[in-house]
Amino acid sequence: MNTLRSIFLVAGKDLRSEIRSGRNIITVLFFALVVLIIFHFAFDLADVDFTTVGPGLIWVAISFAGILSLQSSFAREGDRDGLSGLLLSCADPTAIYLGKAFSALVSLLVAEAFFLPAAALLFNTDLRPVMVPLATVVVIHTAGYVAVGTLFSAMTLKVRRGHLLLPVLQLTVTIPLLMSAVKATSGVLVTGTLAGAGIWLRVGIVYDIIFLVAASLLFEPLIED
Amino acid sequence: MKQVKPEAPGQENLVELEKWHNLGYLFWAYMVVWVFLAGYLVLISRRMTRLSREMEILRRERRNGPAS
Amino acid sequence: MKNFPALVLIGIISVMMIAVLAAVFGDTVVFSFSSYVPTESSMGIVQRIFYFHVPSALTAFLAFFVAFVASIGYITTRRLIWDNVALASVEIGVIFCTIVIITGPLWARPVWGSWWPWDPRLTTTLILWLLYIVYLLLRTYSENREQQARFCAVLGIIAFLDVPIVYFSVRWWRGVHPMVFGSGGGGIAPRMSHAFLGALFTFFLLYGLLLVQRARLAYMEDEFEELLASEHETGQA
Structure with missing residues (x-):
């Protein structure tokens, strides 16, 4: 129970400061929108059917924008060497990892909750009928993205010029997750049901489990100094 | 994957001729293998020689005391 | 000697x-x-790239697996020798991966008519290659030797866990994919498999040799740094 309390302590601390300023979420949201608009003009997508290109666009935008969110996840502690303070205060590193991952997941999901309707609006499509299956797919794949991203965020914060390395690390390791997310989303958009995602839903869940477990185990050896 | 077995005696030359088609690709593919493997081996052994030489110098210096 | x-x-x-x-x-x-x-009947002589292309790919997989085991070894024991082995294995794996992704197109072009047909295995190899290049990149970023070993061990484990997911995702991405060998690709003449197994065994031996030499070099480099550091200390005293 102590671990669970620590997790919520860490997550709560981050989320409170997030809600107070909202800076992180707004930056991520606007970056994702900019990516969308850039794609729109790069490929002239005004007349293209949303179900064919939409899933790819959405997930590329989320992948890129998510990097910003991850960069600030541990940087918040980095300013005044808060990570060591955090380690001293609540001891269990796995709880810190899970708390951080949870708060990163929530803030990325909030950004997505604004981003997806905006994307639907820009591409003249209505996502309301598929809201529930789409939300399921988004939550599953965002969880995998954040699970591995939180680990890399802590890692790159500790090396010099690590912020250069984070996008490369994160985007390379999440290539299969991006593939799964795009396929699952397009399956949902085409059929309108969660069953349309087919095998990709399972790929997403397996990815989540593998990397959540691996990252929980590896976080402790990673941050000890 | 079947082995080429010319049915008629006259066909043998044709098969033989066709076989040499695309030999260039084969040649370059194997060149890549050898260049990479040999290059890597040379790289390792050169680094190793240099390192052991430097280490020897360092050890000798320590035994005799710094030169300067 | x-x-x-x-x-x-x-x-x-x-x-x-x-x-x-x-x-x-x-x-x-x-x-x-x-x-x-x-000589293979439909592909002609170019099929013979197979004897070195596929053993290279298998050797690369073996190398990454060894790196994965060595990374776990480092995390649990914290002895730098494990990190030396992991580094050596990843580096050799990247070399073999490079061979695979260069010889692959040289085979695909005459047989399928395009340099890069997005064949699942070739694509998986490309993504693996990227992953382990990033691993080598991470090495150059950290200056503290112990931290470098720790971070690389973490990435060595994460990257290898990614391998099966990458493979199946790439496979299922298109539904159908060209099958040349293996199940559904028809058999392989016995003499072909003799030559193939011979090549495979030779490549594994070569990998072993390279691994030992490269790990030894890494070990010597650590020793050298230590010697240099202690020299510095005595110089200051």
Whole structure:
């Protein structure tokens, strides 16, 4: 129970400061929108059917924008060497990892909750009928993205010029997750049901489990100094 | 994957001729293998020689005391 | 001769390489000589890239697996020798991966008509190559030796866990994909499999040799740094 309390302590601390300023979420949201608009003009997508290109666009935008969110996840502690303070205060590193991952997941999901309707609006499509299956797919794949991203965020914060390395690390390791997310989303958009995602839903869940477990185990050896 | 077995005696030359088609690709593919493997081996052994030489110098210096 | 075992190994590998080369290329070098392997009927002579392309790929996978095991070894024991092995294995794996992704298109172009047909195995290899290049990149970023070993061990584990997911995702991405070998691709002539197994065994031996040499080099580099550091200390005292 102590671990669970620590997790919520860490997550709560981050989320409170997030809600107070909202800076992180707004930056991520606007970056994702900019990516969308850039794609729109790069490929002239005004007349293209949303179900064919939409899933790819959405997930590329989320992948890129998510990097910003991850960069600030541990940087918040980095300013005044808060990570060591955090380690001293609540001891269990796995709880810190899970708390951080949870708060990163929530803030990325909030950004997505604004981003997806905006994307639907820009591409003249209505996502309301598929809201529930789409939300399921988004939550599953965002969880995998954040699970591995939180680990890399802590890692790159500790090396010099690590912020250069984070996008490369994160985007390379999440290539299969991006593939799964795009396929699952397009399956949902085409059929309108969660069953349309087919095998990709399972790929997403397996990815989540593998990397959540691996990252929980590896976080402790990673941050000890 | 079947082995080429010319049915008629006259066909043998044709098969033989066709076989040499695309030999260039084969040649370059194997060149890549050898260049990479040999290059890597040379790289390792050169680094190793240099390192052991430097280490020897360092050890000798320590035994005799710094030169300067 | 302090390097005697390595020399013997190099000798054995050379002899085996020559044997495999003769079996595969006998007829392309000396026209009257007939090679041990038959010419494949639909792809022609270019199919013989197979004898080095596929063993390279398998060796690369083996190398990354060894790096994964060595990374776990480092995390649990914290002995730098494990990190030396992991580094050596990843570096060799990247070399073999590079060979695979260069010889792959050289095979695909004459057979399928395009340089990069997005074949699942080739694509998986490309993503693996990227992953482990990033691993080598991470190495150059950290300055603290112990931290470098720790971070690389973490990435070595994460990257290898990614391998099966990458493979299945790439496979299922298109639904159908060209099958050349393996199940559904038809059998393979016995002589072909002899040459193939010979090549595979030789490549594994070569990997072992390279691994030992490269890990030793890494170990010596650590030793050298230590010597240099202690020199510095005595100089200051």
